[in-house]
Amino acid sequence: MGNTILLNASYLFVSNIIIRIITALATILVARNLGAEEYGALSVALALSVVAGYFTDMGLTHTLIREGTKPYSNIPVLLGTAFKLRILFAMGTTVFCYILFHLLYSDQPVLQKTIYFVVLPTVWGGALQGVGVAYYQMIQKMQFIALIRIVSGSVTAATLFVGIATRWPLYLLALAYGLSSLVGGVISTALVLRSIPGLRGWDRRLLDDLWSFTVGGLLVMILPQLGTVMLERVTNLEEVGYFSVAYRIPSLMYQLPGVLAAAFYPQLFHLAARDVTQHFRLSIRELKFMSLLGMMIAVPFAIFPELVVCMIFGSQWVDGASRALGILAWMVALQSINYPLADALTTLGLQSRRSGVLVLGFLVGMVTYVLLGSRWGAVGGAEGAIIIELILLMGFTLSNPKGKIMLFIGIGKNIFLFISYIVIGLLFKFSLGNTGISFLLLCMYIFLITATVDHETRQIVHREIEQYLGGKYGTKKGQLDEEK
Known part of the structure; x- marks a missing residue:
């Protein structure tokens, strides 16, 4: 068991270090390329995407791991329930964010467009990525979590490097952040479907104590x-x-x-x-x-x-x-x-x-x-x-x-x-x-x-x-x- 914990921790540590180095380099180049005002707009969009992305989870990862690690748990049904809930949460979050950002930023069209391009794809990317991350954490196969994070981060960085080299405007750089998250989500879901072909069933226990x-x-x-x-x-x-x-x-x-x-x-x-x-x-x-x-x-x-x-x-x-x-x-x-x-x-x-x-x-x-x-x-x-x-x-x-x-x-x-x-x-x-x-x-x-x-x-x-x-x-x- 000790070796398993050490190995899993090593996967996560290495993936976090790699991703942070890659994204830090990309961020530095983006900031140098955009300047303070446009980078400020992008930073607001990225901050809002982190907050909005959480509402596609709302603690589901914790309850999925809690129920999935119990004896005789039905993993396919639990995962199918989590997938359905995440899709519902993502739909609700998308509608709410669209209305909220329209009301808050209607007088700032540049900032509003930047926020839409980052946040809305990231909401769905985060929802799909979360399914895979929670599943592989539950079954203690952290190498797949590391793979999801590295691929998603690498796609983001590579797209940004291309955008900076070809001098993309702020909108396209913002869209690169959003779509890269969505690519990571698709890869995450595909990996899960290889292990569990059908995400079917319903188990309401995932909702127990979710609020806390x-x-x-x-x-x-x-x-x-x-x-x-x-x-x-x-x-x-x-x-x-x-x-x-x-x-x-x-x-x-x-x-x-x-x-x-x-x-x-x-x-x-x-x-x-x-x-x-x-x-x-x-x-x-x-x-x-x-x-x-x-x-x-x-x-x-x-x-x-x-x-x-x-x-x-x-x-x-x-x-x-x-x-x-x-x-x-x-x-x-x-x-x-x-x-x-x-x-x-x-x-x-x-x-x-x-x-x-x-x-x-x-x-x-x-x-x-x-x-x-x-x-x-x-x-x-x-x-x-x-x-x-x-x-x-x-x-x-x-x-x-x-x-x-x-x-x-x-x-x-x-x-x-x-x-x-x-x-x-x-x-x-x-x-x-x-x-x-x-x-x-x-x-x-x-x-x-x-x-x-x-x-x-x-x-x-x-x-x-x-x-x-x-x-x-x-x-x-x-x-x-x-x-x-």
Whole structure:
């Protein structure tokens, strides 16, 4: 079983890395080619497509896996039910989106057309892809999920590269995003039909408790898109473009701490049902690792945002996006603290508290994005994103009876390293200038001082690697020794 989990995780990890590299390169070229205003319009369309796409699932993936992993479950009937529901959800979402976008953007024909070209095909592509992803996750054949994601992402990137080389207008680039998702959906459905020829039958158990998954999943999905969507209503598309470029960098940076979160998550569930004390210790360990890694990643990008934006997107983006990136980079450190705190709540059966905190973050986010974004554009939006993370930090900490002590133990020692990263980074910047040498020296310092000073982390990492390679994660004596 351990080998199966490791193999499946490897498939997903490799596919995610490949897709993110490919799409990041495509995004950089698109941003350079379009400019701030048109890229702002495309960013709004992409954000809306993520939100709209969720309504073709609404928690079906969770209930399908829940029912499909039970003894003597009828997989073909369950899958047929999920397929029918997704088609119904996609039809309803398409009609609703068409009417909503017609009402909201009738006075902005360029933006409206861009949104239609991205969102409507993506809704159907997501609905069809979701059938295959849920099925192969249920039967634990993650290589097919990796294949679906890689093909879909590769088609998107290849189409965009062609469009950029031949200087397609904004409409065609938007349509490329939408149709590429639809191609991935067709491939996903074709793979499923090879294993299960007919998607027939009906099992209403997929609807049982669906609502609880819908609410939590929607909030997790919409929060990262909220800034782009709200800023479009209160400022111009150029500022939206600058915010989207700046936001994309920390969202990519967070993927490395996110891999750690995915690795700890099943173990936390396992321990929560057996030993609450060991669950608490493992939660602290996750918080320690993730917060340290998030702080290490955030500081160089926060101190040298002009250099980063210029190197990645070009000098034309520096004035508009670098200040926003300098603020948003701290979001990586905050998210790397928030996710372990949130995971501790979920795995202890306190999902309702986590959802309550997310609702509060959502409401605060709407207000701050409107107030700050209308006044300061992209920079105000960046400040709003940080305020949301601070609200989530307080909420997740106070919602857990042991949240405060968990936070104190988990990040206590890391704070001192964090301060040293910032101080040395500022010294390099003011003494050597805003140069690539300063950036590289800071990265080297962060790596070396962490490896040298944090002896406890070195020991834990060494022990975890030994257990991981030996296939005995969670079984060796002393694995969950209390951290001081």
